[in-house]
Amino acid sequence: MVEAAVADVDGLAAGRLEIDRGGPSYTADTLAALSAEHPKATLFTIVGDDAASGFASWERATDVAKMSTLVVVDRPGVQVALPSEFAWIRVESPRLEVSSTDLRSRFVDGRPLDYLVTEPVLRVIAERGLYGTTRVGARS
Numbered sequence: 001m002v003e004a005a006v007a008d009v010d011g012l013a014a015g016r017l018e019i020d021r022g023g024p025s026y027t028a029d030t031l032a033a034l035s036a037e038h039p040k041a042t043l044f045t046i047v048g049d050d051a052a053s054g055f056a057s058w059e060r061a062t063d064v065a066k067m068s069t070l071v072v073v074d075r076p077g078v079q080v081a082l083p084s085e086f087a088w089i090r091v092e093s094p095r096l097e098v099s100s101t102d103l104r105s106r107f108v109d110g111r112p113l114d115y116l117v118t119e120p121v122l123r124v125i126a127e128r129g130l131y132g133t134t135r136v137g138a139r140s
Helices: 002-006 017-021 027-037 049-053 061-067 100-109 119-128
Strands: 044-048 069-074 088-092
Touching: 002 119, 017 027, 027 061, 044 049, 049 069
Parallel strands: 044 069, 069 088
Antiparallel strands: none
8 A cells, every 4th residue: 555655655655575575564673774775765654643752662762753853743833742852853743533444444445545545546446355355446
């Protein structure tokens, strides 16, 4: 689905690094591998405010902070307390009142998904029967 979602977006590419590596996946390992593959790249670790608030408990959090710029996406009007031992860039994004569970339910029920997922993602869901239905990618 990630490949379908970013296929037509300039500057974005889906990677299989973590899938191909297998086993447990840690951000620090992924950043080290990406840095080795792209030594001149500037890497960012972008997380939601909920994940950012618990960042200090991540496996090798200090390494992640050294290898990448930490970016937290805040909910509009609300800023959570972030671990002060790390430098953060804050970004506020529009709040969408939708969850992955809601998206799956909407898909199965045939309700519209306009502006929530792209047409290529809808096709992948339908082609693979991911949510127990064969609904074709047409939007309602």
